[in-house]
Amino acid sequence: MAITGRAALVALLSAIVIALSPDPVIAFFAVNALLVLGIITDVALATPVKSLRINRRGDTRARQFEEALVTLVVHNTSNRTARARIRDAWPPSAGSRPRVHHAVVPAGERRLAITTLIPTRRGDRRAERITVRSLGPLGLAGRQGRHVVPWTVRVLPPFNSRKHLPERLARLRQLDGLVTVNRRGQGTEFDSLREYVEGDDVRSIDWRATARRDAVVVRTWRPERDRRIVLVIDCGRTSAGRVGDTPRLDHSLDAALLVGAIAARAGDAVDFIAHDQRPRAMVRAGTRGDVLPTLVEAMTPIEPALVEVDHQLLVSQILKRHRQRALVILFTELNTAVIEEGLLPVLPSLTARHSVLLASVADPRVEVMAAGRGSARAVYDAAAAEHARTERQRLTALLRRRGVEVIDAPPDGFAPAVADRYLALKAAGLL
Numbered sequence: 001m002a003i004t005g006r007a008a009l010v011a012l013l014s015a016i017v018i019a020l021s022p023d024p025v026i027a028f029f030a031v032n033a034l035l036v037l038g039i040i041t042d043v044a045l046a047t048p049v050k051s052l053r054i055n056r057r058g059d060t061r062a063r064q065f066e067e068a069l070v071t072l073v074v075h076n077t078s079n080r081t082a083r084a085r086i087r088d089a090w091p092p093s094a095g096s097r098p099r100v101h102h103a104v105v106p107a108g109e110r111r112l113a114i115t116t117l118i119p120t121r122r123g124d125r126r127a128e129r130i131t132v133r134s135l136g137p138l139g140l141a142g143r144q145g146r147h148v149v150p151w152t153v154r155v156l157p158p159f160n161s162r163k164h165l166p167e168r169l170a171r172l173r174q175l176d177g178l179v180t181v182n183r184r185g186q187g188t189e190f191d192s193l194r195e196y197v198e199g200d201d202v203r204s205i206d207w208r209a210t211a212r213r214d215a216v217v218v219r220t221w222r223p224e225r226d227r228r229i230v231l232v233i234d235c236g237r238t239s240a241g242r243v244g245d246t247p248r249l250d251h252s253l254d255a256a257l258l259v260g261a262i263a264a265r266a267g268d269a270v271d272f273i274a275h276d277q278r279p280r281a282m283v284r285a286g287t288r289g290d291v292l293p294t295l296v297e298a299m300t301p302i303e304p305a306l307v308e309v310d311h312q313l314l315v316s317q318i319l320k321r322h323r324q325r326a327l328v329i330l331f332t333e334l335n336t337a338v339i340e341e342g343l344l345p346v347l348p349s350l351t352a353r354h355s356v357l358l359a360s361v362a363d364p365r366v367e368v369m370a371a372g373r374g375s376a377r378a379v380y381d382a383a384a385a386e387h388a389r390t391e392r393q394r395l396t397a398l399l400r401r402r403g404v405e406v407i408d409a410p411p412d413g414f415a416p417a418v419a420d421r422y423l424a425l426k427a428a429g430l431l
Contacts, residue, residue, distance in 0.1 A: 001141060001142075002141060002143065003039070003140070004139055006139045007038075007141055010038075038138050038140050038141075039140050042135065043142065044136070046134045046136040047080050047082035047143075048143060049134050049143050049146075051078035052077070052078075052084065052105070054149050055072075055073045058114075060152065061156060062117065062154075063156050063159070064121070064158040066158070068116075068117040068118075068119070069114055069115070070088075070115045070127075071112050071114050072088060072101065072112070072115065072130070074112075075105075075109075076106065076107055076110075077108070081105065081106050082134055083103075083136075084102075084135070085100055085101070085102055085132070088101070089128075090115070090125065091125055091127075093125065094117050094153070095120055096115050096116070096127075101113035121155065122300055122301075122302075123301050124152050124154050124155070124301065125153045125154075125155055128151075129146050129148055131144065132144065132147060155300065156300050157250070157300065159254060160254055160415075161254045161258040162257075164415060168258070168262050168420070169265060171423055172266055175266075195216065195217060201218075204218045205219075206219050227327065228268065228269045228270075228326035229260075229269065229271070229327050230271045230272075230318060230327065230328045230329065231259065231271065231272045231329050231331070232273045232318065232330045233273070233274040233299075233302070234332035235249055235302055235305060236277075236305060236308055236309035237308065238333035238338055239252065243411050244364075244411055248333060248361050249302070249304050252331035252361070254414075255331065255415035256331060257292065258416070259418055259422050260292060261291070262419055262422065262423070264291035268431070271283060271284055271326075272295055273314070273318065274298070275313075275314045276310070277309070277310045281299070281301075282317075283295060308342065309338070311343050311345075315347075315350050319350070322353075323353075325353065325354055327355045327356075328356050329418065330356065330359070331359050332360060334391075334392045334396065335395075339398070340398075355405075355430065355431065356404045357406075357422075358399060358404050359407045360406070360407065361414050362410050362414075366389055367385075367389075369384070370385035372385075392408060407421055
């Protein structure tokens, strides 16, 4: 049995009636008897909760911060009209609204209750129990029970950096020679022969082919294809730190999606590893069409773990899985403990076989703090910010001396900076 707020309001009004009555004792028993009778009548006439059959249908996937709709189908199998309040219990990060549905379902009929979700976190958002309160005709009381109706909405990464994709693909088409920009990068692959046109580099003339023809012939080149790109995500404790309103991990996943989409279009094989003390997700290269969906599916359930990354195990996994030369893009934090104590001891074995690019998100608040001089507190903050900035520069120089490319960029430019470096390495034939 469930008592509603209306019953409490009636009881409050009854107290006023009792206080104004000439005989408060008789009024007390009379008013409360009527109230109890009304509650008993409501409970007796309320539709049994078990006679309501509830099912779900709707979206099972949505992008983070985008809308998803889940519909409750309420079927009244009893012979009386159901007046129900239905509470669909979603986790707070699902952003569900409304939280409570009010439905009047005539006997033998169905009604729909639509829940709108705007999820604020990646991963699987689950709802199972539905609490139903079936009220009587007076609205004083009713019956309450639960239905177990499981449903899961998988919240995918938002891929905010996809707005940078057209410009990078246009640059990739230039590298492929599909637009009128002729260039030859070091280490690029021979593509075909064509007749010389004004403006071509004379060093690209193929003299043997020219001798066999009546026209001057030049070699055309294309960027290296069928190279392997390994996207490695550090999902240890430092990835849980927030830069702006977003965890570092989410910035890294967004940049990895952009690079993966470009690399797949360029004809390179894309692998993905998420790791802390053990592998959290591993994806082998797929075909050009299914790389991005596969990456999104693998990234969705990943959450930061408040542990140190086992770099020795991580590097051993990379070396075991990738024996041929590849470009390893490691998304991690330029942190003294992470770099000097974790990565540097095992870095030589990785750089001996692969090209390594380390990408780290810089916090723009550090630059703002470093410029502060308005008060004693601001000066102390500026000193701390300058120390942090100097330490990142020292670690960057240390890594570059070890043969590692380093990107340290703020969130707004982080994903395009990583993509641009990949394209630059590809154009130079350094993959």
